[in-house]
Amino acid sequence: MTDSRDRILVVDDEPQIGKVVRRALESRGFDVRVAPDGESALDSFRSWQPQLVISDLAMPNVDGLTLCTRIRKSSAVPIIVLSVKGEEKTKVEALDAGADDYVTKPFGMDELLARVRALLRRVEPSQPASEEDFVAGDFQVRPKQHRILVRGQEVHLTPKEYDLLLYFIAHRDRVLTHKTILTAIWGPNSVSQGEYLRVFVGQLRKKIEPNPNRPQYLKTEPWIGYRFQVGL
Amino acid sequence: MIKRLKPYAFATLLADATIGILVLTRHYFDDTTAALVMVLAIMAIALLWKSGPALWASVICTLCYNYYFIVPYGTLNIEAREDVVAFIAFTAISIIMGQLSARVEARAIQAEARRIEIEMLYDKLRLATEEAAEAELLRRSEKLKSALLDAVTHDLRTPLTSIKAAVTTILSELPKEDDYQRELLQVIDEESDRLNRFIEEMMDLARLENGGLDIRRSETTVSEIVETALDRAAPLLVNHQVEVNIDPLLPTMAVDAVAFSQVLYSLLDNASKYSQPGSLVSVSARLQDSLLIVSVHDAGSGIPKELRERVFDKFFRGNLGSTKRAGFGLGLSIAKGIVEAHSGRIWIEDAAGGGTSVLVSIPIGSARVRTA
Numbered sequence: 001m002t003d004s005r006d007r008i009l010v011v012d013d014e015p016q017i018g019k020v021v022r023r024a025l026e027s028r029g030f031d032v033r034v035a036p037d038g039e040s041a042l043d044s045f046r047s048w049q050p051q052l053v054i055s056d057l058a059m060p061n062v063d064g065l066t067l068c069t070r071i072r073k074s075s076a077v078p079i080i081v082l083s084v085k086g087e088e089k090t091k092v093e094a095l096d097a098g099a100d101d102y103v104t105k106p107f108g109m110d111e112l113l114a115r116v117r118a119l120l121r122r123v124e125p126s127q128p129a130s131e132e133d134f135v136a137g138d139f140q141v142r143p144k145q146h147r148i149l150v151r152g153q154e155v156h157l158t159p160k161e162y163d164l165l166l167y168f169i170a171h172r173d174r175v176l177t178h179k180t181i182l183t184a185i186w187g188p189n190s191v192s193q194g195e196y197l198r199v200f201v202g203q204l205r206k207k208i209e210p211n212p213n214r215p216q217y218l219k220t221e222p223w224i225g226y227r228f229q230v231g232l
Numbered sequence: 233m234i235k236r237l238k239p240y241a242f243a244t245l246l247a248d249a250t251i252g253i254l255v256l257t258r259h260y261f262d263d264t265t266a267a268l269v270m271v272l273a274i275m276a277i278a279l280l281w282k283s284g285p286a287l288w289a290s291v292i293c294t295l296c297y298n299y300y301f302i303v304p305y306g307t308l309n310i311e312a313r314e315d316v317v318a319f320i321a322f323t324a325i326s327i328i329m330g331q332l333s334a335r336v337e338a339r340a341i342q343a344e345a346r347r348i349e350i351e352m353l354y355d356k357l358r359l360a361t362e363e364a365a366e367a368e369l370l371r372r373s374e375k376l377k378s379a380l381l382d383a384v385t386h387d388l389r390t391p392l393t394s395i396k397a398a399v400t401t402i403l404s405e406l407p408k409e410d411d412y413q414r415e416l417l418q419v420i421d422e423e424s425d426r427l428n429r430f431i432e433e434m435m436d437l438a439r440l441e442n443g444g445l446d447i448r449r450s451e452t453t454v455s456e457i458v459e460t461a462l463d464r465a466a467p468l469l470v471n472h473q474v475e476v477n478i479d480p481l482l483p484t485m486a487v488d489a490v491a492f493s494q495v496l497y498s499l500l501d502n503a504s505k506y507s508q509p510g511s512l513v514s515v516s517a518r519l520q521d522s523l524l525i526v527s528v529h530d531a532g533s534g535i536p537k538e539l540r541e542r543v544f545d546k547f548f549r550g551n552l553g554s555t556k557r558a559g560f561g562l563g564l565s566i567a568k569g570i571v572e573a574h575s576g577r578i579w580i581e582d583a584a585g586g587g588t589s590v591l592v593s594i595p596i597g598s599a600r601v602r603t604a
Contacts, residue, residue, distance in 0.1 A: 016394040024401040058386075084389055085432055088448075088490065105389060106396035106428050108421075110404055194451050198484060202453065213455060213476040219463070220456040222489040223448065 005031040006120055009050040011041040011067065012082065013059045021054065024109045025116070038062025045071060052120060053079045054112070055099075057090050065094050072098030078119035082107070088223050092177055095224060100174045118173035136169050137230025138217070155207045160185070164200055165208070168218065168228035177225040201226065243277045243285035244292065251296045263301040267322045270297060274326045278333030286330030294323045374442060381438055388431050396424045433562040436494075437546065440569035447573050452489040454482050454517045454524065460489070461496035462515070468501055471509035477516040483596055485524060491570045495578075498563035499528035499590045505559070506550060507532030507587065523593045531587040540580040544568045567592075 008030045012018045018034040025032045033048060035041035039062045041055065053071060057064035064081050071079060079099045083091045091102050101115050133142045140149040146162055148155055148169075157165060164185050168176075182190045182197055190196065205212040219227045250273040254266045270293040278286035298308050302315045310316050399420045406414055455478050462474065496515070503513045507530040517526045535543060535550070542548055547561040564578075571578045576594030583589040 014390050014394070017390070017397065020394050020397040020401065024397065027401070027405060084386075085435075106393040106424065108400040109397050110400060112397075113404075195484065198451070198453055198456075202455075213458070213478060214462065215459060220459050222452075222456070222460045222493055223450065 005029055006052065007031045007033070007048060007050040008116065009041060009044055009048065009053045010034045011036075011038065011053065011055040011059070011064070013037055013056065017056075017082075020109075021112070024113070028113060030116075038064070038067040041067055042070060045075075045077075050077065052116060053077055054082065054116070055079065056082045057087055057094060058084075065090055065097060068094050068097045068099045078122070080112070080115055080119065092224055095175055095177045096179055102175060115173075122173060136172060139169055139230050141166065141169060150208045157204075157207065161200060161204055161207070165204055168204075168226070169230060172228045172230050175221050175224060175227050179225075181225060239281035239285040240288050243281055243289045246277055246280075247273060247289040247292045247296075251293065251300065255300050258301070263318075266301050267297060267318075267325075270322075271326050271329050274330040275333040278330045279337050282337065283331050283334035286334050287327065290323070290326040290330050293326055294319070297322055377438075377442060381435060385431055385435055389428070392424055392428055392431075396421065396428075399424065430560050433560055433566060436566045437562055437569075440566060440573075447488045447491060447570075449486045449488055451484045451486055453484050454478055454526065457487070457489055457493045458496060458515055458517065458526075460493040461500060464493070464497050465500040465504070468504040469513060472504060472507070473510070473512045475512060475514040477514065479518045482517060482519060482524065485594070485596060487574055487594065488570075492574070495567040495570050495592060496526065496528065498567045499592075501559065501563060502590070503528055503530035503532070503588070506530060511587075519596070520593075522596055524596050525591060525593050527589050527591045529583045529587060529589045531583070531585070534582065534586060534588050535580055543580065544578070 006029075008025055010018055010021050010025070010032060012021070012034070013036055015036070018036070022032045022034050033044055033050070035044050037059055038055075041053070042062065044050070045053065053067075055064045055067050059067075062070075068079055068081065071077065078101075081091065081094045081099045081102045082105055083094075083102050084105045095102065100119055103112050103115060131143050133140070133144075135141075138151050140152075142148070143166075146159070148157065148162065148165055164181070167181065167184055178194050178197060179191050182193060186193065186196060201218060202212075205215050205218055208217060209215045217229055217231060219229065221227055247270075250270060254269060258266065274286055274289050274293060277289045295308065298310065298319055299306065302310050302319060304311060310319055399417050403414065403417050403421060406417070458476060458478060462469075462476070500513065500515070507513065511531040512529075513531075514529045515526070516529070517524065519525070539550075543550065544564050544567075545561075546565045548565075549559065549561040568578050571592055571594065574594045576592060578590065578592045581589045581591060
């Protein structure tokens, strides 16, 4: 009988953390394996093909950053990194290297589970074809007409704002670094032009947020970038 | 000019005095002795006033030697052939001795100057070595402190992570009706959060005091900083009304967004603690001259004037009564450190209509005016 449960690989050199995370994920119906270091995580990853990886950043030998880089060479599997306050630089590097999200230690299990579900939802094969109309939470996207409706109301966007919003919607529930967004929308030579992005984010918030001072869709991740949530 | 001629005048005087004495006492010694004494005087002049005056004294002595000590006396003529040789020898010896003495003296002066220079260089080198050793010692000690701090933090945080993850797992799986266990588990959860905050604050404080607060400036907007702080403080402000007034034309700022949102979070945390549920907490940001002024206002009972400086001291805590959660008295102290690391100022004012206003000002510096 084939096990249809989603497979999650947890990588942490602290056995107690591994034990608790495994127990919590298993009780939510996930199939979990725990690897104590990056090297054995890579072995498990190749042989077991998990649907999601949760990895600590600071580990002996092969650390979380190296693990992200090596996994990304061969797979688009969602990766969540576990970091502590003070590891911000490594966290940004891990996100730039391909990690999809991060959770700061100590974390509540609800927070980790919410991130796990959001990322697993994203990779489900229900993603619409690029030219088809689709709905994502409060957003209705009509790619052929270059139109986006928010809570049923059409928002008037410039072509660049449209590209940016579409990119955010397509990469919802992920932490996107400034570098990743700038490269995707303005090209690789604009990585140092963070000002562009802030101006466009400010404009987008004025157009899509009910209260631009308290954004509910386009959230700032200080130092790192943005996270887009499409609402319920 | 006079200064330059002075040595020549002294040389003339000394040469003339020597010749005068020799002339007056010539009956007691022969001409050769007179020549030797004159050479001695020239050497002394060379040592005292260097080569120019010595040459000048040589000329005087040669002429006087010829005039007073070579036959016929009282003229500059020389009759005997051997006296011509003696005169030439005297002239050559007096000039050579004068110049040699001057050179020896010059060398001695140069050697002394070199010695002083070497001593100075040695002192500088010694000082530099001592300073370098001190700096190295300090660097190692800072590194050790930082490593120790990281290790302690890691060792405290790791079990906290397991505790927090475990207790939240049990809480989320607990039957709704089990109030007894829920209440106790929530205490564990909240206290582990509290312990974690304490660890973070102690770390921040230690870094601030070591001068090692890592301020990472990047261009950011005030509204993003306020948004981050409000998001984090949302659970604390759930029973308050929150108002945000940010001037939409504020420039972007080159500040450490995370550290600055922590400052605002501390101010919001205090505002929530020291004001009644249901009251208004407002955050505003405006530009005044070349300063960005961010203020957090609450409608609490206010802070007496005599405590307005002390609230920024470490471990200072206001009177909260028994019902509210207590902090560690580090938030404002850390906030002050972060603001000052941005060359800014933090202070407390009476709020219009009662309550407290905490204001933060920082120079906009390299800020750029938004065009959008």
